[in-house]
Amino acid sequence: MADTYKPGLGDFMETLQYHHSKLWFAGKNENWKLADFEIHELMETVEDIETFHAGRKDIEMINMIKPALDSVNNAIAQQNTDVFESSFSFLTNTCNQCHQATGYEFNRVKTPETSPFSNQDFRPIE
Template identity: 30%
Template sequence: MRLLLAAILALTVLPVRGDEVPFAQPAPSLDQHRQSYTVALSDAMELTQLRHIKLWLAGNAKNWPLANYELTQLKDTFDKAAVLYLNIPLEYIASVEKPLGTLADAVAAKDSVQFRRGFMALQTACNECHKAADVGFVVIQTPTVSVFPDEKFAPVR
């Protein structure tokens, strides 16, 4: 069931995958090495947090191509977590599906109001999962500053 949900999430939320970026293609010889290494869930969540920040900064700046890219990366991380960490209850994995869909629709429509709504719903889903996992002290909020001073989030003209 978990694999089915991950596959559905992968196919329904966003049409573009981040690994379609030409430079992001792994060398074929790396595939066998990747299978022997599983990242810690805490590390995956820190990566998710960084993508969450970048998604907000891009969407807030109305840089829709960057927001789409970051949303794709964020979704990919959730999909991988669903497959790699079987102890995450299905209901918490499923709880991000609707907010990710709302965000995808908002980005496609370039709708800032819908983007904010989806972003808040995603944060709520994250925080509910943290509470259920006994890490409720990890509270995700809307970023107030950029921790990426070397990246431009405003649309490129």
């Protein structure tokens, strides 16, 4: 098992970054099925960080992201765009709070403006 590939923390962070982005476009398009998929991808990635980087000092505070993830998850369950937007801001702020706390304050996450994924349709199926 020693040479099994283990993604670095930075790789997992990039995974969080693209699911964070896709989550936003799914929610803005009221594509609640896709938003539900994306929030669970984020939750699973956090679990993977806990598994694969257990004991690492800079992930000690990983639990701080969970209330924000739960809050977005609830907004998706309610299919409420306003609640989705405010809980998404809460999530983004929490990403940045951890970056500040761990000395990576220069990695600033924000609400995306345009989708970098031109090969994915975020609209729900009519």
